[in-house]
Amino acid sequence: MKILLLEDNQKLNDTISKRLKLKGYNVLSFTDGALALEAISEGFSCFVLDINVPNVDGIKILKKIREIYPKLPVIIISASVELDIIKESYDFGCSDYLKKPFFIDELEIKIERYCQIQNTKIEFDKNCYFDFKSSLIIINDEEKRLTKKEKLLLNLFITKKNQVISYEAIENYVWEGNFATLESIRSLIRRVRKILDKEYIQTVVDTGYIFKTIEI
Incomplete structure (x- = not known):
């Protein structure tokens, strides 16, 4: 399964990417929102998006994804606890919202849940x-x-x-x-x-x- 990951913290990006690859997923990761936006049509099964990233924020990317793929899983990962931002994420169709800091296991469980893949x-x-x-x-x-x-x-x-x-x-x-x-x-x-x-x-x-x- 192919996953797009957008996270501008390089250390966290590398940690998530490594963990998901060990689970057998094909992960294409980005730290820049504009580059991630250009890639969304490249055959992904799941999107994991941070909100506050350079150039194009995660909410705008979420909106664009929903124009092309109404039902593909989109998981938002963000440090923001502002209710307006959380509400906006769900209003524009995110599947789930994971607040930082979080355990990588939590993200894995959500990916498996929304993609309905329990094993390899x-x-x-x-x-x-x-x-x-x-x-x-x-x-x-x-x-x-x-x-x-x-x-x-x-x-x-x-x-x-x-x-x-x-x-x-x-x-x-x-x-x-x-x-x-x-x-x-x-x-x-x-x-x-x-x-x-x-x-x-x-x-x-x-x-x-x-x-x-x-x-x-």
Whole structure:
């Protein structure tokens, strides 16, 4: 899973980044709000934003994220205890607000909660699972490697299991903000369906796809 971290305190930034990477997350970190704003369309599953950062503050970035991604998790981390700022964060759609200082474990728990990922192995059924750390699909004990776009597509489906994912959402996430034709999306879906060898991915006519798994 890919996380954008914005924290202008370099020591805290490094600490959070290291801890999340040890958990198997792909972390892209920033200390400058303007640079983070430029990167928000690059296929992230979760955003962790400080408010008081150079050039563009976290609230403005939150507002922009919500224009593009209405439902992706956005966790605000801030030393501010002003009720107006906390209220503004929630008004503009933050998923949660974590006041500094905090334990990194608290942040990990919130990321897992909002992204609905409790461990690095996600089972589709008793014979098939996806390993986030190695980015491998394991089917009947056979390892199947994935391309970057195949990994991103599975990441998106897994974090949104049993929810309809639009063509636009796939384009934004998998192509990381770049243009993709409908045929390119369909071609990628066909490749992943072939790898999985089962009909986990179901078509929603004229809309997109839904990823359905068997309850273990």
